[in-house]
Amino acid sequence: MMDSVSVNQFRSHLKTLVEQVINSHLPLKVTRRSGEDFVVISAEDWEREQETLYILQNNALMQQIVASSITHTEKTGYSPNAEELDEIIIL
Template sequence: MDVVSVNKFRDNLKSLVEQVITRHEPLKVTRRAGEAFVVMSADDWEREQETLHVLQNQDLMQQIAASLDTHSKGKGYSPDDEQMNEITGI
């Protein structure tokens, strides 16, 4: 994560915000007193929130673990060609 001072952030607001959005990388902005804040795109923030929701949900994590176990043993669901065409849009 890149780090800039609040003064540099203020002076280069437009380009730094564009950088955050296009690179999908947050930017840490520091203040003289040592306090800091992070700037990130709304899309990236929403993805982070979704990830946190899944990670904090014990039932979902158990389902993911069970699915991974089934997949690694080669015993998971395998769609037929017609279903694969529908899934991939071919």
């Protein structure tokens, strides 16, 4: 459940509430008497949410994730050799 404040409280404590949203990575619902509420979210969190939505809506990517999860669980997926691991670790 996200925190909620009135638009008047939001206006009065704008700097503090925006800092709270950015630092906590939790959205804040701002309520209005007209009933047209809005949500404040940090730009970083917004971008993350957009990436997640893109992946969830992309059937090909979701199928790759499922297939990868299965091969990982069954330990039948690709395993890098020692040289490849060294290269990964060095980078």
